[in-house]
Amino acid sequence: MSKLLEVKDLSVAFKTYSGEVQAVRGIDFDLKKGETLAIVGESGSGKSVTTKAITQLLPKPQGYIKTGEILFEGEDITKYTTKQMQKLRGKDISTVFQDPMTSLNPTMKVGKQIAEGLIKHRKMSKSQAKDKTIELLELVGIPQPETRLNQYPHQFSGGMRQRAVVAIALACNPKILIADEPTTALDVTIQAQILELMKDIQREMDSAIIFITHDLGVVANVADRVAVMYAGKIVEIGTADDIFYNPKHPYTWGLLGSMPTLDDDEEELFAIPGSPPDMLNPPKGDAFAPRNRFALEIDTQMEPPMFKVSDSHYAATWLLHEHAPKIEPPESVQRRMQGFASMDDRKDGEE
């Protein structure tokens, strides 16, 4: 598969009165055609900022790209002009944001908001755009599209609004769809519907998805590959199976350990102690070291490079160095690596 998007050594910083916040500190990843890359991490880990840097939606003038390049189909889009960027954002890269209420215009009919992109970027006439809008509304599973078209966002329920936002994002058959916590504000049942919808559409249109979330359950559901971010860096990247069944970074262990399993009642969850570092002055060495119970001495002095685990799997922790002591993940995490649901006999009972 060809690389659709390549991010090389990207750093993003925000200028504030108290100094420069290092939101993203040198990350590399790529995205292939038709695949879903999930970016997970806590709030403030830089996952949203990364995608905002890609679409150049960083708040200006405080936020800026410090170093690095973003190659879209081989072209560096960080050098694009505002005009070129607008074209790209409408057509090739589109975004679904977390809160559908704030990303829709409350004073504009839903149909018009969807048709906007069609008329501007695909040069459709009004009537063509209307037909296409109805088609899109049907695609995202909104019943009675002809009437819904003329309604305002407040007449839609939360799940329906998010479907409308997905319809806007898909209007111009984007090559890349960036979904920034698209289901966090929704109920589990609605979340499941939206996720299924996005997967169906991806299969149909063969677009690539960058999916940002902090819910590992959702990641397991949608992702082909997973990048785990912490303090502005990618600390582990690999296929979904690598990350869930063979995690190498202690932070990934902590994330998995924080999730309760449905099967057994453990006394205590394996929580990550403390809170994320202050990105105004990122700590020297491994940023995760103060919260890491497996931290080595070198962690406080030198930042770990990306160690190769397999062709698809990389992790940035000194524990993978050949001279490092061999440390196995804690027992509760190992149990999760066996699978959350394997002991679960619920499935056949249900059918």
Next chain:
Amino acid sequence: MENEKVLEVKNLQKHFKLGRKSVVKAVNDISFDIYKGETFGLVGESGCGKSTTGRTIIRLHDATGGDVIFNNENVHEKKSKKELLKLNRKMQMIFQDPSSSLNPKMTVMDIVAEGIDIHKLAKNEEDRKQRVQELLETVGLNKEHATRFPHEFSGGQRQRIGIARALAVEPDFIIADEPISALDVSIQAQVVNLLRRLQRDQNLTYLFIAHDLSMVKYISDRIGVMYFGNMVELAESDELYRNPLHPYTKSLLSAIPLPDPDYERYRKRVSYDPTGHDTTEEPEFREVTPGHWVRCTTKEFEQYKKELASK
């Protein structure tokens, strides 16, 4: 489990009037008991009335109908100030959003001590200070934090302050309304561990309201599932997850994504069709097996019984 009832909710109703004619039946006739030392989980989609239930129990809303009996006392009866004070001391609440439920103009010391002041629990200034410091340490904060303001804390820390405030008056029963929904995964685990530890040490009883089913399962002894103002199913948490009977519970359970790609690849989602019910009579809350209640009609009742027996 001890069988001493801490809280009895009987046919509780809470309706909100919208304009002259329309009424929202947010809570429509629900009944359940909570026993001493247990955690009762209340789950459902947004808008199903779970938060309203919690708020009505603690008398933040006046009930439209039905009774709430707490420690053999009716909460919604007319009460003197003194009686109310006594009630409020034994029942406390932790709110969802830790930033909007803490007064930004008060120091942590004053926030946590507010209950201590109202109930006059501290003998003198020194005692008050010491109590607050002890509470902060109990919830995993430092005593130096007492002089700071809420905006100086992260979300997880703020939620700890909210917990310390609830604990300050030494309650028996705490209503936690989505206490972890606004927090990051790793912080969620910290707060849940804290809540469990406190329960063990201080013999607390919790009503845990949430929509995150896997956390609810983890923390609760028994779980009630709500749908549109009604309780549709109530059972011990293992039983509920193993043998869900009501189609809505099944659909809710099948929608939880688990951090397990293999499982996710084959997960089959069941969707809920509210029109699929037997409509020949008004459904009632019935006990299918001891401790396992489902809202159903007589016909469905027989069918559920058979379903359980065949397992």
